[in-house]
Amino acid sequence: MTGPAEDTKSQLTLLSSKLLHQHQAVEAALNRHVFVWKEIEEKSQKRSSGISKTPRSHIVQVSEIVGIHKVENEDHTKSKWDQKKTLQFSQLFPNAFTVFYVKRTKNHQWRCNEATFSCSSAELCEQWIQVTREQLSLLTNRPKRLLVYINPFGGKRRGKRIYEEKVAPVFQQAGISADVIVTERANHARDHLTTEANLQQYDGVVCVGGDGMFSEILHGLVARTQNDNKVDQNRPGAELKPCMLRIGIIPAGSTDCICFATVGTNDPVTSALHIIIGDSQPMDVCSVHHNDVFLRYSVSLLGYGFYGDVLADSEKKRWLGPARYDLSGVKAFLCHNYYKGTVSFLPAEDNLGHPRDKMQSDEETVICGKFIAINAANMSCACPRSPKGLSPSAHLADGTADLILVRKCSRLDFFRHLLRHTNTDDQFDHSFVEVHRVKKFHFEPLDPQPLLLENQSELPKKPGFCPMGSAQTTCIPSAAHSSWNCDGEILHHAAIQKNVILKNFFLDDKDESAKLSTDN
Numbered sequence: 478m479t480g481p482a483e484d485t486k487s488q489l490t491l492l493s494s495k496l497l498h499q500h501q502a503v504e505a506a507l508n509r510h511v512f513v514w515k516e517i518e519e520k521s522q523k524r525s526s527g528i529s530k531t532p533r534s535h536i537v538q539v540s541e542i543v544g545i546h547k548v549e550n551e552d553h554t555k556s557k558w559d560q561k562k563t564l565q566f567s568q569l570f571p572n573a574f575t576v577f578y579v580k581r582t583k584n585h586q587w588r589c590n591e592a593t594f595s596c597s598s599a600e601l602c603e604q605w606i607q608v609t610r611e612q613l614s615l616l617t618n619r620p621k622r623l624l625v626y627i628n629p630f631g632g633k634r635r636g637k638r639i640y641e642e643k644v645a646p647v648f649q650q651a652g653i654s655a656d657v658i659v660t661e662r663a664n665h666a667r668d669h670l671t672t673e674a675n676l677q678q679y680d681g682v683v684c685v686g687g688d689g690m691f692s693e694i695l696h697g698l699v700a701r702t703q704n705d706n707k708v709d710q711n712r713p714g715a716e717l718k719p720c721m722l723r724i725g726i727i728p729a730g731s732t733d734c735i736c737f738a739t740v741g742t743n744d745p746v747t748s749a750l751h752i753i754i755g756d757s758q759p760m761d762v763c764s765v766h767h768n769d770v771f772l773r774y775s776v777s778l779l780g781y782g783f784y785g786d787v788l789a790d791s792e793k794k795r796w797l798g799p800a801r802y803d804l805s806g807v808k809a810f811l812c813h814n815y816y817k818g819t820v821s822f823l824p825a826e827d828n829l830g831h832p833r834d835k836m837q838s839d840e841e842t843v844i845c846g847k848f849i850a851i852n853a854a855n856m857s858c859a860c861p862r863s864p865k866g867l868s869p870s871a872h873l874a875d876g877t878a879d880l881i882l883v884r885k886c887s888r889l890d891f892f893r894h895l896l897r898h899t900n901t902d903d904q905f906d907h908s909f910v911e912v913h914r915v916k917k918f919h920f921e922p923l924d925p926q927p928l929l930l931e932n933q934s935e936l937p938k939k940p941g942f943c944p945m946g947s948a949q950t951t952c953i954p955s956a957a958h959s960s961w962n963c964d965g966e967i968l969h970h971a972a973i974q975k976n977v978i979l980k981n982f983f984l985d986d987k988d989e990s991a992k993l994s995t996d997n
């Protein structure tokens with residue numbers, strides 16, 4: 478809270494002068510919160526035209542200024558054409574500076590805008606740069622030094638280029654220094670974070686890749702923090718120590734739902750700008766156990782059945798890039814497998830709300846049945862394929878996940894359910910779908926033996942359409958077990974063993990293991 482004295486102080490003008498912007502005289506002013514410039518209407522102009530135009534004014538929040546730089550004679554980071562223009566400009570106006578700032582555009586996308594001002598003297602120009610930089614240095618949540626991991630094979634294999642062309646230049650404008658590691662193998666980033674990286678020198682870690690790469694970095698950071706604090710994360714009930722570093726995501730993967738669901742778009746420049754201005758978003762991290770043995774953490778989707786089968790099949794088609802999920806999705810849809818088992822869960826308290834706003838009891842609930850999909854959505858899981866996500870109202874950081882159970886139904890009904898993920902219809906409004914907001918759940922598959930589909934004539938005849946994750950080459954019979962899709966990584970343990978238990982722990986502002994940039 479700021480008192481009246483503090484308010485007055487924050488509105489005090491730190492600098493105010495007449496500058497030239499786009500050949501137009503402007504009155505520019507800076508206080509602790511905003512930088513404004515307003516066109517000055519020249520009297521002679523007014524007299525000659527006889528028309529009085531409303532002078533335009535612009536306002537930029539100091540917290541959204543990326544950086545301020547003197548316009549130099551030579552700027553080798555620019556193209557030849559731009560270099561020539563800069564040279565001409567700096568000869569004409571030798572004392573100019575450029576302010577780079579966040580511009581919000583449509584669909585949550587941000588861009589880095591720039592505005593150049595020329596001053597009457599070199600001293601005034603220096604003063605503007607110095608005073609503005611002083612104000613920026615007071616914004617303590619901004620990172621200065623980052624550790625960047627790039628997965629060069631994520632998504633369409635564009636991670637390295639995306640970073641070099643779209644992200645590094647804006648980091649440079651913001652005066653951020655970055656140590657970049659291009660990974661050479663799976664788990665390179667995780668292992669480096671767990672055992673080698675000197676984390677004290679960084680203000681944050683940046684992940685250039687998809688959800689799988691984010692998961693690697695999260696596992697590395699959590700493991701490192703526990704090791705440093707002598708906590709055994711594999712001990713059931715171990716109280717984990719919070720990690721002080723934030724994770725920024727530059728989307729360069731196949732689904733990128735962790736980025737999309739937190740930032741609202743999958744756009745590298747937008748993510749870079751969120752990172753620069755120091756935005757953060759706490760989020761829930763679930764731990765997944767098998768027979769009380771810790772397996773992995775999950776932040777987006779933990780899915781058995783349909784999404785487990787899609788993932789297991791898609792791994793063989795990595796060369797296809799993001800399209801592998803669509804192909805494997807169609808395949809899994811045609812196979813139409815279902816799995817018998819028992820789901821038990823602990824509903825979240827009433828005051829946390831229900832995804833469909835129904836009353837909940839506080840006892841453990843047990844549901845037996847045949848399921849096409851069991852999905853625990855720890856966040857909405859919104860992504861370009863499904864802009865509202867698997868569970869549109871799932872919360873990012875409330876200690877709960879939305880457990881979606883899709884029971885055995887006809888292909889047509891399942892298709893209708895899937896289709897609703899792509900439009901505004903309610904995907905839970907089907908008799909065979911139920912959704913619960915839970916703190917914990919447990920799944921136990923039945924039937925160690927393969928189970929036969931009741932209607933064999935429903936099975937596709939082509940040999941390619943096999944139950945995913947099984948070694949068989951036809952769809953007969955359906956495999957008894959699926960595997961778990963944990964943020965896009967297959968959990969082999971869960972496919973053959975009995976229990977997967979999910980526990981959420983809430984990470985609040987002071988007590989967090991992972992933070993993301995966001996505009997929420």
Ligand SMILES: CCCCCCCCCCCCC/C=C/[C@@H](O)[C@H](COP(=O)(O)O)NC(=O)CCCCCCCCCCCCCCC
Nearest residue numbers: 687688689730731732733802806810858863895898964965
């Ligand atoms: C009829 C069209 C139906 C479209 C249904 C779209 C539902 C999409 C839900 C997406 C949930 C995503 C949850 C995110 C999980 C990610 O963490 C995880 C890893 O991400 P990464 O690769 O970036 O590392 N991604 C995934 O597991 C990928 C899941 C993608 C599932 C795509 C399913 C497509 C289904 C198409 C069925 C089409 C039936 C058509 C019949 C003629």
Ligand SMILES: Nc1ncnc2c1ncn2[C@@H]1O[C@H](COP(=O)(O)OP(=O)(O)O)[C@@H](O)[C@H]1O
Nearest residue numbers: 631632660661662663686687688689690730731
């Ligand atoms: N250099 C590398 N070579 C091979 N695999 C890698 C490399 N770096 C990371 N990985 C792994 O690639 C997998 C997928 O990465 P991700 O960035 O999520 O891409 P996608 O979204 O396309 O799945 C992750 O399991 C990650 O551990």
Ligand SMILES: [Ca+2]
Nearest residue numbers: 761855872877
């Ligand atoms: Ca949650």
